[in-house]
Amino acid sequence: MADYIIAAASTADLPETFYQDHEIPLIRYTYSIGMDVFEDDCREESRAQAYQEMRRGVVYSTSMINEETYYEFFRGLMERGKDVLYLDMSKEMSSSYAASHRAAARVQQAFPDQQLVLPDTRCISGGLGLLLRESVRHMEEGMGFQALLNWIESNKLHIMHRFTVDDLNYLKRGGRVSNASAMIGSMLSIKPVLYVPDDGKLTVSSKVRGRRAAMQALLDGVKRDMTAPSGQHIIINHADCEADANWLRNELLDAYPTLGGVDIYQLGVIIGAHCGPGLLTVFYFGDQRKA
Numbered sequence: 001m002a003d004y005i006i007a008a009a010s011t012a013d014l015p016e017t018f019y020q021d022h023e024i025p026l027i028r029y030t031y032s033i034g035m036d037v038f039e040d041d042c043r044e045e046s047r048a049q050a051y052q053e054m055r056r057g058v059v060y061s062t063s064m065i066n067e068e069t070y071y072e073f074f075r076g077l078m079e080r081g082k083d084v085l086y087l088d089m090s091k092e093m094s095s096s097y098a099a100s101h102r103a104a105a106r107v108q109q110a111f112p113d114q115q116l117v118l119p120d121t122r123c124i125s126g127g128l129g130l131l132l133r134e135s136v137r138h139m140e141e142g143m144g145f146q147a148l149l150n151w152i153e154s155n156k157l158h159i160m161h162r163f164t165v166d167d168l169n170y171l172k173r174g175g176r177v178s179n180a181s182a183m184i185g186s187m188l189s190i191k192p193v194l195y196v197p198d199d200g201k202l203t204v205s206s207k208v209r210g211r212r213a214a215m216q217a218l219l220d221g222v223k224r225d226m227t228a229p230s231g232q233h234i235i236i237n238h239a240d241c242e243a244d245a246n247w248l249r250n251e252l253l254d255a256y257p258t259l260g261g262v263d264i265y266q267l268g269v270i271i272g273a274h275c276g277p278g279l280l281t282v283f284y285f286g287d288q289r290k291a
Helices: 016-021 044-055 067-078 097-110 125-140 145-158 168-173 179-187 211-225 242-255 269-275
Strands: 004-009 030-033 036-039 061-063 083-087 159-164 190-195 203-209 233-238 261-266 280-285
Touching: 004 067, 004 125, 030 269, 044 261, 044 269, 061 269, 067 083, 067 097, 083 125, 083 145, 125 145, 125 159, 125 233, 125 280, 145 159, 159 211, 190 211, 203 211, 211 242, 211 280, 233 242, 242 261, 242 280
Parallel strands: 004 083, 233 261
Antiparallel strands: 030 036, 030 061, 159 190, 159 280, 190 203, 233 280
């Protein structure tokens, strides 16, 4: 058994079974529908229901995790008597980042002989999930705490993130595109293709006409980045577009027959509330993040 704990946030967008199978303590973001607040349970059924409701016009909103919630979560982990590594979204994408670090500083004072480490992962969604999954694998194979911290710092920027969204109105609501851009883009069937550069912020890399062109752009991006496919496991997240996810997986397996596998999961509700149904994204290891 490892002498330290890896904990995470629900925004890693892995299925609930992963956290249960590997006994990963999880802090869960919340989302709201009107006045009703729900906890992100990471269940595939909840994710499927959310996207069906979004397609019917139901508005989902999210909120940050407050400092006291983090404090209680971290304190409970440290009371187990082990060092703790906590993995969450990129600082640039998380309104909760500052609150988590304030809480961690308070907890650390109460446990001076243990370490509580919260790296800026520079990852989001399934990219965070890929970092978490590999970190858990290393821990379970016997890697020590400091060695794992070093591995994360050396490898986090090698996790590539490529996205496309189907409905610009969700990006408009989040302030990522203007009202005019969303209206014109929708009229012309413009689809943004996005990636995450080294700063950990979601950025538009190109704009194409039509869904098929956007999907092809994702595939082309992987092919530009991929340098060591043999044995690598890729993650695809989708928001109610499983057929598109299957197309991308099949194309990747055809292009790289030595891959270790391509796993498809539904996108978590927290990220999905900001991107909407039809989001398709792929996460994998490469040499350098670039558009």
